[in-house]
Amino acid sequence: MNKSLFAAVLAMPMLLAGCNLAPVYKQPAAPVSAQWPQGDAYGVGGKRESSAAADIAWRDFIQDERLRKLIALALENNRDLRVSVLNIERARAEYGVARAQQLPQLGATASQTANRVPDALAPNGQATINRQYSAGLGISAFELDLFGKVRNQSEAGLQQYFGTQEARRAQQISLVAEVANAWLTLAADQERLRLAQDTLKSQQISYELSKRRFDAGATSGLDMYEAQTSVEAARSDMALYTAQVAADRNALTLLAGVEVPPELLPQGALVSVTGMAALPEGLPSDVLVRRPDVLAAERSLQAASANIGVARAAFFPSISLTASAGSASGALSGLFKAGSGAWSFVPQMTLPIFTAGANQARLGVAQADRDIAVAQYEKAIQSAFREVADALAQRGTLGERVASQAALAQASEKSYRIHEARYQKGAESYLNALVSQRALYTAQQGLIGARLAQASNQVTLYKVLGGGWQ
Structure with missing residues (x-):
């Protein structure tokens, strides 16, 4: 094959534009309301005219410097996020393999063939x-993409x-929110x-006072035992929250991927x-379609x-x-001498005639996958x-x-102080003070x-509005 003919073979796929049998993609309409819900539970709306939460970097949103450093540590070492990064590398490599099929693969070959003819046959x-x-x-079995199979x-x-x-x-986004909420918890x-x-x-002080009064015969044992129940309840809560604090620290360590500095x-x-x-907040049509998920x-x-285009081809x-x-x-010695040129050209066409419905079934699978993807x-x-x-x-409530809750705590404290003072003066039993x-x-x-719910709500709202990936 001369050089011009060989170059034409290489250029043929680029000259043949072919056709694309994939359906024209159209973004489905969002199956939600055009406005966020309204009502007593939602209170006053947010700054709808402002830039979207997705445009606010997490370093600007998180103000506590210790939490900023902890989130940065988690972004560097969290294993789930590391797997996501590796999945990107894998998908990039797979795309490179698929894209390479659009161009002919050129390879160099060198070979020797030797055979011996015996006396009887010579x-x-x-x-x-x-x-x-x-x-x-040479080029081996390069498929001309006339119907868009390889391109699709x-x-x-x-x-x-x-x-x-x-x-x-x-x-x-999830990791930033999880670390912040775990830190707040x-x-x-x-x-x-x-x-x-x-x-x-x-309560130990009140119990000691009740015990001294009981020992002195000033009160019955009822006040002492009621005070003791309060002491034991507080001791039980201490053990509960001591374990919970340790569990919270373990959760932060897992999210960070390394031991969290004190x-x-x-x-x-x-x-x-x-x-x-x-x-x-913005409008649903603007906010939701920008969320990475x-x-x-x-x-x-x-x-x-x-993939429907692939199945149709x-x-x-x-x-x-x-x-x-x-x-x-x-x-x-004569391999590259004048007159030793050789070439071969083997075009092959395959036309499906009978596939027992396999091609139609593959098309049905591809269309079903598309419908599933729409629903998802x-x-x-x-x-x-x-x-x-x-x-x-x-947020609205x-x-x-x-x-x-703050007003309730303040009123409860005043009530307790009054009952405690009356009990210490002997004006009433310890039961009222205990209650x-x-x-x-x-x-x-x-x-x-x-207060935890309020602080966590800000983080959660930032996350669900699409903020945190910058």
């Missing part, structure tokens, strides 16, 4: 040995690769533990770690659409080319809508809940829980 009755040497460049395989691989990138972003449980310790000390753990009372009182579902849908003829050009000689995409949007709506409902003390303890624990 024309002159004398055994001979024949040798042949060859060297050249490559497109499916590309969309899957993009999908793994979005999955990695979704994983990072640890701070709340440490505060609950301190409250149990303070309550135990206070200086990065929360210190003091539970406080909000975010710097924004109100996150921008929704984008990943859409990439899967686009890959499924491309199987109904049409496939043409493959095998070609080579080089030199051949009976002697190694719509479910991803609906789930995202619900997550945002739930977080907004929590948490302010009132915290204020009410009011338990009410105060419950109210204080409830206040810690309400």
Whole structure:
């Protein structure tokens, strides 16, 4: 084969544009309301005219420097996130394999063929040995992409690769929120533990006073035993929250992927770690389609659409080319001499005539996969809508809940102080003081829980609105 003919063979796939049998992709309509839910539970809406939460970097959203460093540590060492990164590398490699099929694979060959003819078969009755040497460049079974089969395989691989990138972003968003909420939970449980310790000390003092009065015969044993029940209840809570604090630290270690330095753990009372009182909400159509998990579902849908094109192409003829050009000689010394050129060109066409319904079945599978991907995409949007709506409902009521719980704790403390003072003066039994003390303890624990819920809600709302991947 001369050089011009061989070049034409190489250029043929690029000259044949072919056709694409994949359906034209159209983004499905979002199966949710155009507005977030309204009502008493949702309170006053957020800053809808502001930039989206997805545009707010997590370092700008998280204000506590210790938590920032802990999140950075987790982003570097968390094993789930590391798997997501490796999945991206794997998908990139798979896309590279699929894309390479669009171009002919050129290979160099060199070979020697030797055979011996025995005496009985040799024309002159004398055994001979024949040798042949060859060297050249060749293309093996390259398929002309006339109907878009290879291109659609490559497109499916590309969309899957993009999908793994979005999955990695979704994983990072979840990790940022999980670390922040685990950090806040640890701070709340440490505060609950301190409250149990303070309550135990206070109740031990009351118990010692009741015991001295009982020993002196000033009161019956009832007051002493009632005070003892309060001491034991506080001691039980101390043991419970001591174990819970340890479990919270273990959870942080798992999320971080390494041992968490003590200086990065929360210190003091539970406080909000975010710097924004109100996150921008935006409209569902703007917010939800930007969430990485929704984008990943859409990439899967686009890959499924491309696979329909692959299945449809199987109904049409496939043409493959095998070609080579080089030199051949009976002697190694004459391999590249003038007149030793050799070439071969083997086009092959395959036309499916009877496949027992296999091609139709593959097309049915591809179409079913596409329909499944549509349903999964719509479910991803609906789930995202619900997550945002739930977080907004929590935000709309948490302010009132915290204020009410704070007022309850304040009133309970005043009631307890009055009953405690009356008991110490002997004006009433310890039962009233005990009841009011338990009410105060419950109210204080409830206040810690309400403040934790409020702080966690800001983190959760930031996550479900698509923030945290930058």
